[in-house]
Amino acid sequence: MSASNGTSLGRDAWKRLRKNYAAMAAMVFLAVLSSLSLLTPLLPLQSPYRTDASRVLAAPVRLDWKSNGIQVLDQDGLFDRGRISNEFQELGFVSKMLLQIRVLALGEGCVTSILGTDELGRDLLARVFWGSRVSLLAALVATLVSLVIGVSYGAIAGYLGGHIDNLMMRFVDMLYSIPLIYVVIFLITFLSQEKVSAALEGYGIDRMTIFFLVIGAVFWLTMARVVRGQVIALKEEQFVEAARALGANRGRVIFLHLVPNLFSVIIVYLTLTIPNVMLFEAFLSFLGLGVQAPDVSWGLLANQGFRVITPIRIFWWLIVFPGLAIGLTLFALNFLGDGLRDALDPRLKNQGS
Amino acid sequence: MIRFVLRRLGWIVITLWAVFTVSFFLMRSVPGGPFDSERQIDPEILANMKKRFNLDAPLYQQYWRELTNAAHFDLGYSYKMADYSVNEIISQGLPVSASLGVTALAWALALGLTAGVIAAVRRGKAIDTLVMSIATVGIAVPNFVVAGIVLILFAFVWPLFPVAGWGSPRQCVLPAFCLGLPYAAYIARLVRTSMLDVLNQDFIRTAKAKGVPPTAVVLRHALRGALLPVVSFLGPAIAGIITGSLIVEQVFYLPGLGGYFVQAALTNDYTLAMGLVMLYTLLLSLMNLVVDLAYTVLDPRVQLP
Numbered sequence: 001m002s003a004s005n006g007t008s009l010g011r012d013a014w015k016r017l018r019k020n021y022a023a024m025a026a027m028v029f030l031a032v033l034s035s036l037s038l039l040t041p042l043l044p045l046q047s048p049y050r051t052d053a054s055r056v057l058a059a060p061v062r063l064d065w066k067s068n069g070i071q072v073l074d075q076d077g078l079f080d081r082g083r084i085s086n087e088f089q090e091l092g093f094v095s096k097m098l099l100q101i102r103v104l105a106l107g108e109g110c111v112t113s114i115l116g117t118d119e120l121g122r123d124l125l126a127r128v129f130w131g132s133r134v135s136l137l138a139a140l141v142a143t144l145v146s147l148v149i150g151v152s153y154g155a156i157a158g159y160l161g162g163h164i165d166n167l168m169m170r171f172v173d174m175l176y177s178i179p180l181i182y183v184v185i186f187l188i189t190f191l192s193q194e195k196v197s198a199a200l201e202g203y204g205i206d207r208m209t210i211f212f213l214v215i216g217a218v219f220w221l222t223m224a225r226v227v228r229g230q231v232i233a234l235k236e237e238q239f240v241e242a243a244r245a246l247g248a249n250r251g252r253v254i255f256l257h258l259v260p261n262l263f264s265v266i267i268v269y270l271t272l273t274i275p276n277v278m279l280f281e282a283f284l285s286f287l288g289l290g291v292q293a294p295d296v297s298w299g300l301l302a303n304q305g306f307r308v309i310t311p312i313r314i315f316w317w318l319i320v321f322p323g324l325a326i327g328l329t330l331f332a333l334n335f336l337g338d339g340l341r342d343a344l345d346p347r348l349k350n351q352g353s
Numbered sequence: 354m355i356r357f358v359l360r361r362l363g364w365i366v367i368t369l370w371a372v373f374t375v376s377f378f379l380m381r382s383v384p385g386g387p388f389d390s391e392r393q394i395d396p397e398i399l400a401n402m403k404k405r406f407n408l409d410a411p412l413y414q415q416y417w418r419e420l421t422n423a424a425h426f427d428l429g430y431s432y433k434m435a436d437y438s439v440n441e442i443i444s445q446g447l448p449v450s451a452s453l454g455v456t457a458l459a460w461a462l463a464l465g466l467t468a469g470v471i472a473a474v475r476r477g478k479a480i481d482t483l484v485m486s487i488a489t490v491g492i493a494v495p496n497f498v499v500a501g502i503v504l505i506l507f508a509f510v511w512p513l514f515p516v517a518g519w520g521s522p523r524q525c526v527l528p529a530f531c532l533g534l535p536y537a538a539y540i541a542r543l544v545r546t547s548m549l550d551v552l553n554q555d556f557i558r559t560a561k562a563k564g565v566p567p568t569a570v571v572l573r574h575a576l577r578g579a580l581l582p583v584v585s586f587l588g589p590a591i592a593g594i595i596t597g598s599l600i601v602e603q604v605f606y607l608p609g610l611g612g613y614f615v616q617a618a619l620t621n622d623y624t625l626a627m628g629l630v631m632l633y634t635l636l637l638s639l640m641n642l643v644v645d646l647a648y649t650v651l652d653p654r655v656q657l658p
Binding site for chain 1 (some may be wrong): 364367368371376379380430445487490494496497498501502504505563592595603604614618619621623626627630635638641
């Protein structure tokens, strides 16, 4: 790297990442997935909530453009004109607009149930797509929460040092030795007690927000440890001293001078945290403790698939397709995370996990 | 050594106390309880019930009584499963969960070690790529998805094993497989990396030069060194297997602790939930301690702090 033509850390990493085909493929997959889930209201899907007693547990049908590609189903079938937008009770403003645009552009046509239907006759394809919105949102929000807590906690402990650092880190050690999934379940049960949730509702915190916050509050421990280590290494550097000499207070030094220097470490741990958080959301929703109907998430869909198993019959599509959605996404996230770690911090390469 | 163990045990006690205290006050601060039902209860019955659940005294007395009880391993009565004490429920569920966990761990270790060693020895060959790809899938795909797939394959399409239930070894196969798979995958990756590290070291070259047969070099000389990261992974792995058994027990309808915990959470059975959290905290901390001690046995260079 010559002085006249330096490459920034980001550009350098990007160059390395581009050579990693698996990671790039994962990135493209994730980009497509997130745009599709963002634009779900625009897609010609059936309503994810509309039940239909005549199509309960229907097996997947093959998509055939000539006979059943995109259909407008009349009263006897699914929708009559102008109905699709009435299927949703609670929908954000943007989603409502998108839905209107879809009806204007594509009419009421819907893709047939190529993934089959569930025990209430709801279309699984639509449910997987609408569920992706909740699952991805949960992963993002909870990860951000864990990021904020972990980075601030670690940076403060590392910068202050001494007894405070010691105390703060013993606390982290203690939390490490508690099986956190149990604590989270305990907390969620507690917080969703009617009285408690009514009180929280008063502050404008609904169940979903609590859920996101609690998951995020679990996954900050590793981040805090890593950030603390880095801050301790950096805090004797001259730029910190310079900032202090210029009269910057502690908060300013920590959050404006130290934390930006941890960018690559933070990114690496972030990409490793997102799949864990997603998995955790799926776990909790699967157990019936996370996302609640009528909302849909992938974990909840898988749970519903398992609930209709009987010793003699299995409705495989209800398990396979939500499972595939979770599996592929987590797979892509893992690949991208590994690739990013190798790109941003080549020293870590080939060090196991 | 003894000082180390004592200090760690001290920390375990402090952790348990903190868990107990926080959950005690959380529990007492919500209005729900064992008599949280619609119908009116006789004042006498109510008084009796309060007595049974230690709810008839001022808060600090309740706290003290429950704390001394818990210190004597008496976790009180379940709020929702009438006539069961938490200890009875634990003694019913723990054997199931423990045998499932041990089976899963044993199988994860066996598979992971074998796969990792083979991949490392055949580095860069097709089998290496194959093993590592499968390992990545195993890590990425959640338990319940694996469970669904093996259920479809081995219980419905090709009915080798029963769908659910507990009691015979055959009923343990599918759950243990699903529970152990991600850990097998992780162990395989760990062993491969550390094995590659060890195989490049001088003492391995010396052993080879002395004419030790290749299998003995790998199994006796290299594997010992390569085991260290696996041992330190066992702590988190045990925690994960405990956690994962929540899901697996749910899917296969096993009468283990995980099922009871989910039930307790769904029905607001606080005493049971709290008892189980404390039990798992204790188990996990003890396991971590054992792992740390095992580490020093395997690697004499490691000094206990």
